[in-house]
Amino acid sequence: MAETKRVERPLSPFMLGQYYRVQMTSMSSIVTRITGNALIASFFLGAWWLLAAVTSKEYFDFVNWIATSWIGWLIWIGSAWAIWYHYLAGLRHLLWDAGKGLEIGIAEKLGWACVIGSVVLTALTIVFVMV
Template identity: 45%
Template sequence: MADVNRGNRPLSPFMIGQYYRPQMTSISSIMVRITGIASLGTAALLVLWLLSAATSPEMYATVNGVLTSFVGDVLLFLASWAIWYHVFGRLRHVIWDLGYNVNVEFGEMFGWIMFIAATILALFTAIVV
């Protein structure tokens, strides 16, 4: 058997830094997971807003005031960006699940497309809605 020195090599690809160079494919995959969690938080905000509307006018005014303030606008913009990014990430996985474009070049190109399209659509959502 070959003499393998396991003590001098990284044990995991998640050791970002000197052992692992982040790539667009890995970063976009990680971001899809993060935006999925952020989308869950966005759903919780929506439920809070609806519950406050059903509870009392005072509570609704408080929650609506927070969500329509500058901080709320920034939070809702980031939430819409996260939702759009996650949508494109799911689309990428549907394409891959169907067996199309399962290669690094497509993954890197679609990673950039996901970021740019999510930003454009989040700006569009913020302006129109």
């Protein structure tokens, strides 16, 4: 029987470190999935707030206090960023579905555009809400 030489290599591309270099395209894909799922927190906070509004004044005051506390604002601001990031990443995928921007250099620039654009749009959203 022929002897086979065992090749030592990583089992998964997610073995970060010495085997796999972190790339913008893979990280932006992961963040897109995380932001999509993280938006559930703001949905539940908003739904809880609306349900409290139809329950009683005391319960609404309690939920409104939570929604407008620093934790609530942190959730709202994080959700605004997640919405903008997820939106821009969706536009990027729409561009990719059209067969454009698939070169590695352009794909990385589009990933950075999603990050920078989402931060700028979140800041503009905060300014717009505060005025």
